[in-house]
Amino acid sequence: xxxxxxxxxxxxxxxxxxxxxxxxxxxxxxxxxxxxxxxxxxxxxxxxxxxxxxxxxxxxxxxxxxxxxxxxxxxxxxxxxxxxxxxxxxxxxxxxxxxxxxxxxxxxxxxxxxxxxxxxxxxxxxxxxxxxxxxxxxxxxxxxxxxxxxxxxxxxxxxxxxxxxxxxxxxxxxxxxxxxxxxxxxxxxxxxxxxxxxxxxxxxxxxxxxxxxxxxxxxxxxxxxxxxxxxxxxxxxxxxxxxxxxxxxxxxxxxxxxxxxxxxxxxxxxxxxxxxxxxxxxxxxxxxxxxxxxxxxxxxxxxxxxxxxxxxxxxxxxxxxxxxxxxxxxxxxxxxxxxxxxxxxxxxxxxxxxxxxxxxxxxxxxxxxxxxxxxxxxxxxxxxxxxxxxxxxxxxxxxxxxxxxxxxxxxxxxx
Numbered sequence: 325x326x327x328x329x330x331x332x333x334x335x336x337x338x339x340x341x342x343x344x345x346x347x348x349x350x351x352x353x354x355x356x357x358x359x360x361x362x363x364x365x366x367x368x369x370x371x372x373x374x375x376x377x378x379x380x381x382x383x384x385x386x387x388x389x390x391x392x393x394x395x396x397x398x399x400x401x402x403x404x405x406x407x408x409x410x411x412x413x414x415x416x417x418x419x420x421x422x423x424x425x426x427x428x429x430x431x432x433x434x435x436x437x438x439x440x441x442x443x444x445x446x447x448x449x450x451x452x453x454x455x456x457x458x459x460x461x462x463x464x465x466x467x468x469x470x471x472x473x474x475x476x477x478x479x480x481x482x483x484x485x486x487x488x489x490x491x492x493x494x495x496x497x498x499x500x501x502x503x504x505x506x507x508x509x510x511x512x513x514x515x516x517x518x519x520x521x522x523x524x525x526x527x528x529x530x531x532x533x534x535x536x537x538x539x540x541x542x543x544x545x546x547x548x549x550x551x552x553x554x555x556x557x558x559x560x561x562x563x564x565x566x567x568x569x570x571x572x573x574x575x576x577x578x579x580x581x582x583x584x585x586x587x588x589x590x591x592x593x594x595x596x597x598x599x600x601x602x603x604x605x606x607x608x609x610x611x612x613x614x615x616x617x618x619x620x621x622x623x624x625x626x627x628x629x630x631x632x633x634x635x636x637x638x639x640x641x642x643x644x645x646x647x648x649x650x651x652x653x654x655x656x657x658x659x660x661x662x663x664x665x666x667x668x669x670x671x672x673x674x675x676x677x678x679x680x681x682x683x684x685x686x687x688x689x690x691x692x693x694x695x696x697x698x699x700x701x702x703x704x705x706x707x708x709x710x711x712x713x714x715x716x717x718x719x720x721x722x723x724x725x726x727x728x729x730x731x732x733x734x735x736x737x738x739x
Contacts, residue, residue, distance in 0.1 A: 336348060336534070336737055337534050337535075337737070338499070338502065338531070338535050338536060338537065338736050338737045339499060339501055339502040339537075339736075340498075340499035340501070340558055340735050340736065340738050341501055341558060341560075341561040341739060342558050342559070342561060342613075342738065342739075343559070343612070343613035343688055344613055344614070344615060344616065344688040344691045344692075345690070345691075345738040345739035346689065346690045346738065346739060347392075347395075347397050347687070347688070347689050347690070347737075347738055348396075348397065348398060348738060348739070349397065349400065349735070349736050349737035350398070350399060350400065350733045350734060350735050350736065351401075351402055351405070351493050351524075351733070351736060352385070352388075352389055352392075352399055352400070352401060352402065352493060352732065352733060352734075353402035353403060353490045353491055353493050353732075354382060354385050354386065354389070354401060354403070355376070355378060355381045355382050355385055355491050355722075356378070356382070356403070356451065356454065356455060357378075357451060357454075357455035357486075358454050358455040358456065358486035358487055358488045358490065359376050359381060359488055360378055360455075361455065361456055361482065361485075361486040361488065362375050362376060362488055363375060366482075369513065370486070370488050370489070370513050372488065372724075372725060372726075373726060374724040374725075376488075376721060376724050377721055380721040381721045381722050381725075384717065384718050384720075385491070385722060387717045387718060388717050388719070388722075388732065391695060391715060391717050392689075392695070392733075395689055395715075398737075400530065400736070402493060402520070402524075403450055403451075403454060405524045405528050405530065406450045406453065406454070406520055406523075406524065407446045407447045407450040408446075408529075409524065409527055409528055410446035410449050410450055412527065415523060415527050416442075416449070418523070419453070419519060419520070420437075420441060420442065422519050423453060423484070423516055423519060424437050424438060424484070429471075429473070429483070429484075430471055430472070430473045432470055432471035432472065432473075432474075433469070433471035433474050433483065435470070435471075436462065436467055436469050436470055436471050436474060437457075437462070437484065439467055440457075440462055440465045440466075440467040441457075441465075444465075452484065453484075453487075453516075453520070454486065454487050454490055454520075455486050455487075456482050456483075456485050456486035456487075457482070457483050457484045458479065458480050458481060458482055458483060459474055459477050459478065459479050459481050460479035460480060462474070462483055463479075485513065487516055488725075489513070489514050489517065490517055490520075491722075491727065491732060492725070492727045492731040492732055493732065493733060493734040494554050494608070494727075494730060494731050494732065494733060494734050495507060495509070495514070495517075495552045495553045495554050495571075495606070495731065496509065496514070496517040496518050496520070496521045496552075496734075497518070497521040497522075497525070497553055497734060498556035498734065499537070499558075499735065499736055500558060500564050500584060500589060501558070501589050501590065502537060502538040502539075502589075503537055503538060503539045503541055503584070503587070503589050504521075504525045504531075504536075504537035504539070504541070504736075505541050505542045505551070505553070505556065505580065506518050506521050506522045506525070506540060506541070506542045507542060507550075507551055507552045508542055508549060508550050508551055508576065509550065509552060509571075510550040510552060510570075510571040510572070510573070518542075522540060526540055535737075541580070541583050541584075542580065542583075547575075548573055548575045548576070549573065549575045549576040549578075549580075550571060550572060550573045550575075550576045551572045551573075551576040551577065551579075551580050552569075552571040552572050553734065554567075554569075554605070554606030554607065554608045554609070554730075555567035555568075555569050555572040555606050555607045555608075556607075557607055557608065557612075557613065559594070559654065559658045559659075560658055560659045562590050562591040562592065563590060563591065563593075563594065563656075563657040563659075564584065564590050564592075564593055564594070565593075565594040565595075565596060565607065565654070565657060566581070566593060566594070566595050566607070567595075567596050567598050567606060567607030567608075568595050568597045569598045569600065569606050569607060570601065570604070570605045570606075571605055571606060574595070577593070577595045577633075578633070578640070578642075580593075581593040581595075581640065582635075582640055585634065585635035585640065586635060591634065592633070592634050592657070593632075593633040593634075594630055594631070594633075594653060594654070594657050595630065595631040595633065596628055596630050596650070597628050597629045597630065597631070598610070598628065604622075604625075605726070606731075608684075608685055608731065609682065609684065609731075610622040610625050610684055611625070611684060612684060612685060612686050612687075612688070612730055613658070613688060614666065614686060614688055614692065614694050614707070614712050615664070615691050615692045615712065616658070616691055617658060617660040617662070617663060617664045618664040618665075618666055618692075618710075618712070619654065619663060619664070619665060619666065620666045620667075620684050620686060620703075620707065621665050621666065621684065622667070622675070622683075622684050623667035623668060623669070623670060623675050624672065624675055624676075626647075627647035627648050627650045627651075628647055629644065629645065629646065629647050630644075630645045630647075630649065630650050630653045631644055631645065632645060632653065651663045651665060666706070666707065666710055666712070668683075668702055668703045668707075669706070670703075674702055678700050678702060678703050682697060682719075682723055682726070682727060682728030682729075682731070683696070683697070683700030683702075683703035683704075683728075684703070684728075685727070685728030685729065685730045685731055686707075686728065686729060686730060687728075687729035687730045689715070692711065692712050692713060693712070693713045693715070694707070694712060694713070694714055694715070694729075695715050695716075695717070695729045696714050696715070696716055696728070696729060697716070697717070697718075697719035697720075697722075697723055697728055697729065698716035698717060698718055698719070699718075699719065699723065704716060
């Protein structure tokens with residue numbers, strides 16, 4: 325096979341400069357043992373509304389991955405990338421050091437875990453870092469916990485929490501041009517995800533040279549400055565939209581905007597003030613770009629206030645735009661004269677159901693060609709009537725995690 329083919333991508337230039345150029349390479353994560361940690365008692369702690377059936381979710385995810393591969397997209401599996409990294413002693417040591425936080429686990433527990441995990445085979449360690457580990461499983465590795473905290477816990481208590489949200493690879497990082505923005509996550513249940521993505525971008529050979537980012541930004545402690553990838557939308561090569569959402573703060577938007585504008589990665593950042601609701605946790609849960617001038621939008625969303633941030637000199641300038649200007653602001657960001665808003669004419673009950681089931685969370689493979697859940701039938705039929713080609717796959721079990729095809733994919737190369 326030719327080395328430059330989309331199946332290998334060894335010499336392909338990485339970068340995401342818009343939402344619709346042909347998708348060439350993407351990071352996915354097939355759900356695994358971490359979903360077994362979801363129970364009626366733990367699901368809220370891990371930010372899930374329901375308990376997913378792992379086998380069905382995995383089967384549907386494989387269907388999604390196979391669909392992308394058939395369309396010529398190179399799929400990079402996150403767990404494989406992580407396993408590769410853990411073969412490098414210094415990277416393994418650093419990841420363990422950062423994942424095993426003594427302020428969360430306690431100093432002696434960190435020593436116990438480091439002893440247990442330090443010499444594990446890379447694939448097994450990668451699974452622990454994603455699926456977590458219980459006291460009983462720790463004992464099964466031949467380690468008798470010395471930690472006071474662990475000795476007082478039941479055998480099935482999770483010492484290291486699982487990361488079931490790794491399924492949604494869009495959130496823990498997003499590419500803005502040739503910059504990889506690693507997400508300072510809002511909820512503690514998801515923060516370790518970002519450690520894995522940062523290590524992958526910085527150290528994995530698949531992201532070296534032209535196949536890697538020019539810079540990696542956003543790592544380190546977040547404080548109030550949270551940004552999640554589901555709120556990042558590349559409208560055009562020089563303009564990025566960021567949702568001010570339940571998960572992405574105004575402070576986070578300003579910090580990321582300042583970094584990108586100072587560096588010259590973009591010329592303008594558009595912040596969109598979303599309602600802070602669970603059903604609209606990210607920008608891409610209510611709108612996605614589907615063609616050069618077209619955005620799919622949840623009908624009842626309504627117009628929203630926007631803020632345009634630029635840096636003409638040494639200072640950032642923010643201009644507030646009234647809600648009724650939103651579409652013109654987005655049209656300028658897309659570089660078109662007028663925005664074509666596609667909102668399926670649904671009754672309020674159907675609209676609420678399809679939005680909850682990620683009907684607007686579609687992944688563009690190319691201009692006017694998207695991947696969607698088959699259960700968003702009314703929205704998909706409407707898109708087809710508007711000239712948009714829709715490729716469907718079964719996602720009823722995956723969708724119970726409140727994320728659609730865009731949420732489950734992190735593009736690293738388009739165009």
